[in-house]
Amino acid sequence: MAADSAKRPVRLFRNLNSKIAAIPMILIASVIFVGGTAWTILYSFTNSKLLPRLTFVGLDQYSRLWSTPKWLISIENLLIYGVLSLFFSLVIGFFLAVLLDQKIRFENTFRTIYLYPFALSFIVTGLVWQWLLNPEFGVQRVIRNLGWTSFSFDPLYNADIVIYGILLAGLWQGTGLVMCLMLAGLRGIDEEIWKASRVDGIPSWKTYLFIVIPMMRPVFITTLVIIASGIVRVYDLVVAQTSGGPGIASEVPAKFVYDTMFLAQNLAQGFAGSTMMLVTVIVVVVPWAYLEFGSKHGHS
C-alpha cells in the first residue's frame, strides 16, 4: 500500500469528480437517515409527550411498551402476516411466472392482468377488499344468494382470523410484482441450460426446482428484500380494511407507532415502538447480510 501511494497521486483525490458528485448523497444518507434514526433512538429514552424534550427516564418506555397488550398483538400479527405473506407471494408469484413462461399466447395480456393490482394503492386495495369481505354485501352474500344459505365468510368481523383477511388483500396486491420479477429472472436463464437438460432427459419440473431456482438466487434476494420491507411497514392496508378492529385484533406495529405518537400524543412511546421495529429488522438482516456478503469481500 505504502509503495502504491508513493507512485500514484494521493488516494483521496482519485476520481475526484465522482467523489464530489457523491457528497450530497453521503450527506443525505448520514444526516437524514442515520441522524434521524439516532435522534429517534435517543428520544425513546425520554418522557417526551407532544413535544420532544430531553428528560431521560431510562428504559421506562420499553418496559411499558412490552407490557402493552396492543403492542404484543401488533407483533404477533406482523409475524403471522410476514411469514405467510413472504411464503405465499414467493410461491404463487413463482408459479404464475412459470405458467407464463410456457410460451403461451397473449402473454402480455395475462401479465398486465396479474400486475394490475400492483398499480393500486394499499388504501384502494383495502377498501375494495373491505367490501368484498363484508358479510352484508360481499362474497358471503353472493354465495348465500346462490342457495348455500349457511355459508359463512366474514374474516374482517372475526377477531381470530381477521389478519388472514388482511393477508388475502395483501397477496392480491403484491403477487403480480413478484411474478414479474420472477419472470424476468426466468427469462435471464440461458436457453442452453434448457437444451442441455432436455438432452439429458430431465423432466422440466426437476429442471426448475434444482437448476433454475438456484441460478435465480439474485432475483430471489431482490424479491425478498422488496416483500420484506413492504411487510414491516404495512399500515395503510389495515387502516383501510379494519382500522385495527375488531377491537384491537388487527393492529400492526406501524399503526401502533402512528397512533401513539399522534393520537395519544406520546412521542417517546412511539419512538420506543419504532426503535423496536428497527431492532427487529436489524436482528433479521445483519446475520443474513453477513453470511451473504461477508465471505465475498475478497472478490469485490
Add this chain to the structure above:
Amino acid sequence: MKTMYIALFGASLLALASAPAVATDLEVTHWWTSGGEAAAVAEFAKAFNATGNKWVDGAIAGGGGTARPVMIGRITGGDPMAATQFNHGRQAEELVQAGLMKDLTAVAEKEGWRKIVFPPSLLDNCTLNGKLYCAPVNIHSWQWLWLSNKAFADAGISVPKNWDEFVAAAPALEKAGKIPLALGNQPWQASGAFNVLMVALAGKDLFMKVYKDKDKAVAAGPEIGKVFKAADDARKMAAKSTVQDWNQATNLVITGEAGGQIMGDWAQGEFQVAKQVAGKDYTCLPGLGVNDIISTDGDAFYFPVLKDAAKSKAQDELAALMLSPKVQVAFNLKKGSLPIRGDIDLAAANDCMKKGLAILAKGNTIPGTDALITPDTSKQIEDLSVEFFKDMKITPADAQKRFAEIIAKAQ
C-alpha cells in the same frame, strides 16, 4: 422573558384597540365537516366577515383524530394558523406550556368572561398558571341514552326509563330480531360508552376520584367493579352490532333496528335530520336515567402566537366575537350543542336539549374526561375498552385490573 414579551405585546394591542378596524385575513382550522357542523361554523365566518375582517376557512376532514396531528404539526413546525379548534381540556396543554399559544387574559377581562361563562369550569380548562389561553364555544355532553320507541313497540314492551330496565328488556328485543344496543366499532365509541356507564352508575364522586385524583384503590374497588359488570352487559347487548361509524349506529336506532345507543348529544342532530320527534319517535335519557349528570365536554378555540400585529389584534376580535350572545345562539342552534353562557335564551331548543339545559342550570355537571386525563391515558383506556367490548374472553375482573393499572400510572 417570553411571558414579559407577551405581556408587552398584549399591552400594545390594548393601546391599538381604539384604532379603526383594518381588514385582516385569519385562517381558522377545525374539523367540522358534516352538514350540521359546516352550517354552524358558517355562522362564525359570517359574523367575523361582518366585522370587516376575513375568515379563511381551513376545515380538515376526517375528524379530530386526523385533524389534530395536522394542526399540531403546523403549529410546532412554525407555520401556525390564526386560530384552531381543540376540545376543551388537555389536548393543547403542551403547546401552551411551550409558549406557542396566545394569552387571551386581556380579552377575557375586557369582555368579562369570568362573569358570563357558565359553568365556570370551562374557563378553568383554558387556564394555565393564572393565564387564559382558549375561548370555549360550546358544550357537548356524552351522558345520553337514545332509545327507539318503535323497537320497543315491536317487541311488545314499554320503553325503559333507566339503564337497568333497558338491560332487562334486552332478551325481549333480541326475540323480536332487534339489536338491543347499537355500538359502532370505532374505539372512541367503546370508551365513551364505558365512561358514561361510570358516571351514571357509580356517580359523580367516584368518577372524579378515578379520573381527577387517579385513585388506584377506587379504580380497583367494588363500585367500579359494578361498572365493569354493566359494561359486560352492554357488550353482550351490542354483540350483533357490526357498524363502524357513530351515525350509522344512530341510524339503527332511528330505523328501529336497534333498541338504543349510548352516545353524546351530537346524536340529536341525526334524529332531527330524520324528522323524528323527541318523546314520540325516540326517547332520550340523560345520565342513562340513573344519575342526572352531564359532562361539559366541547370545543374551544386556541390562538397561536403570531408576529403580525394586525393579525394578533384580529385574533382578539375573533375571540371576543365567538363568545358574544348573538353568535353563541346562532352557532349552537345549528350545532345542536349547549351554549357556554348562562345568560342567553335558547327558546328554539327541542325537548332533549331543554333537559340538558335544565341539568346544566342545576349545576349537575362534571368536567369531560379530556379535561382530566392526558390524551395518552385517554388512548390507553380507549384501547382497553374496545378490546373488552369486542373480545368476550376478557372477564370484567381482568379488564378492571388493567384499568386500575392505567389509572395508577396516569398523570
